[in-house]
Amino acid sequence: MRLAEFDYALPEELIAQRPAPERAASRLLRLDAASGRLEDLAFADLPSLVGRRDALVLNDTRVIKARLAGAKASGGKIELFIERVTGAREALALIRSSHHPREGGELVVGDGARVRVSGREGDLYRVRFVEDVHALLERCGAVPLPPYIRHAPDAADAERYQTVYARQPGAVAAPTAGLHFDRAMLARIEARGARIAYVTLHVGTGTFQPVRSEDIDAHRMHQEHFDVPRATMDAIAGRRVLAVGTTSLRALESAALSGQLRGETDLFVRPGFQFLLTDRLLTNFHLPKSSLLMLAAAFGGLENIRRAYAHAIAKHYRFFSYGDAMLIERAA
16 A cells, blocks of 8 residues: 555644643544444543443553753763663663764763763664663653644643553653543443453654655564553453554554564554454544554544544544544444
8 A cells, every 4th residue: 555545634723732621521533434434422422332341451551751851971962862761771762962972972961860872773872871760761851742742841741641540661652542531431431341451562752753655565663562461361352342542452463463462563553454352442543644544544444534534624623642532443
């Protein structure tokens, strides 16, 4: 398939710059892929769409404060963007600076913490800190808001760009479908008899990277760590599985394809993919030409997704990370 098939025009004013006043106050567009039917709902209607035969799978990754401002030893300003924490004092990072830092060079970030550049892995640098990485990020880091959100991160973002069930630190982007849930909503879903289970997939910076190859089959995803507990596999057995977010889906389908419940995944889901575990997908509206839009098209059908997005634009739904949600019911 060609990249141009996944393009669409979005008015800039529909890119949500702030979340809804309350987590569960978003809108919800429901797509029945079998019939193509669209239904405009409130997110608060979601509990009425689940019951005893359902299992919701949530990604419990926690967003780290991945952006660190700093300088080279020479004084030039830099930004260190942690892509992945690889050890107590080690990480892989993007480094934005006027000149590439040299191997063995020293950087100073945050409140004076020293960082040594120990090598490269493709676009990323291996860096070593003099203290625990997570402690430093929590003290000095900034929330890694997506590039299409124009304001500087503030205290409100530190809370709202994080799910209420986040517990495993490691993501540099939020699993945004989960941002709509508050604890009352989760309680209502459990009261309906649906099971709630968890996976972990640490979302990397690759989630924001557009697909650049015109032949989408040539695109390669960055690897991300995933973990599907055995208890989750037991919880979803025999139930209709609703993956909350593309990351939950990719974790589930990676486990099903590989036979491994934990590891690294570069699974690229695009039209033609055969889903093994996931029956329903709750997701936000995604960027044009993105791998996430391709995943939605694989799940709901490209023509259905095109119509749904055109409908959402006409009805002034809010798009992207802080925007509204979409529930896709996969055709059997």
